Amino acid sequence: xxxxxxxxxxxxxxxxxxxxxxxxxxxxxxxxxxxxxxxxxxxxxxxxxxxxxxxxxxxxxxxxxxxxxxxxxxxxxxxxxxxxxxxxxxxxxxxxxxxxxxxxxxxxxxxx
Amino acid sequence: xxxxxxxxxxxxxxxxxxxxxxxxxxxxxxxxxxxxxxxxxxxxxxxxxxxxxxxxxxxxxxxxxxxxxxxxxxxxxxxxxxxxxxxxxxxxxxxxxxxxxxxxxxxxxxxxxx
Numbered sequence: 001x002x003x004x005x006x007x008x009x010x011x012x013x014x015x016x017x018x019x020x021x022x023x024x025x026x027x028x029x030x031x032x033x034x035x036x037x038x039x040x041x042x043x044x045x046x047x048x049x050x051x052x053x054x055x056x057x058x059x060x061x062x063x064x065x066x067x068x069x070x071x072x073x074x075x076x077x078x079x080x081x082x083x084x085x086x087x088x089x090x091x092x093x094x095x096x097x098x099x100x101x102x103x104x105x106x107x108x109x110x111x112x
Numbered sequence: 113x114x115x116x117x118x119x120x121x122x123x124x125x126x127x128x129x130x131x132x133x134x135x136x137x138x139x140x141x142x143x144x145x146x147x148x149x150x151x152x153x154x155x156x157x158x159x160x161x162x163x164x165x166x167x168x169x170x171x172x173x174x175x176x177x178x179x180x181x182x183x184x185x186x187x188x189x190x191x192x193x194x195x196x197x198x199x200x201x202x203x204x205x206x207x208x209x210x211x212x213x214x215x216x217x218x219x220x221x222x223x224x225x226x
Binding site: 031032034036042043044045046049051089091093098099100101102103104105 | 156162170203214215217219
């Protein structure tokens with residue numbers, strides 16, 4: 001069983017704050033790391049797919065970095081807005097497998 | 113495109129009953145999978161398929177069967193429902209099994225077994 005750990009479990013920030021979360025995964029046989037955003041009462045939606053060590057991806061105010069050698073990825077949100085409130089999931093693919101193993105997520109709440 | 117669709121949205125079963133959760137996608141995706149989501153556990157893979165006629169077990173397959181007779185459909189069968197199968201079930205698909213393809217999720221089915 002692969003362990004994909006996410007921290008913190010939950011986070012409460014004020015509008016305008018910048019924040020970041022961590023996803024830790026086994027560093028051996030890395031294949032890909034996915035980030036998903038999951039709003040309450042909706043389905044998870046893909047944010048980023050990262051496959052190379054040193055990858056940096058950006059979508060608006062959200063960005064992510066990847067370190068496959070040490071087994072972690074950071075997700076950053078700059079200037080948080082209430083609409084950023086969601087659970088952020090990371091998922092890991094190992095070796096030549098096709099299966100995604102999900103972490104338990106970081107729940108972000110942004111208040112005015 | 114409708115994307116990934118799931119029916120029903122809600123279902124209540126009695127222990128021992130069987131039922132099929134339906135999943136369909138209209139994006140011609142090769143890869144489809146079923147997850148269950150329980151509080152504090154995240155999304156856990158039940159079964160997956162890399163193409164029509166090919167299925168395999170995920171992390172928590174016991175008590176569930178799947179088949180993939182067409183590219184579009186991937187139904188999940190509960191053989192004899194148990195209270196431990198109370199959960200929210202998500203179907204997902206992606207274009208191919210390769211790791212660089214993002215996954216698309218259906219809206220979920222909330223199942224309660226009494």
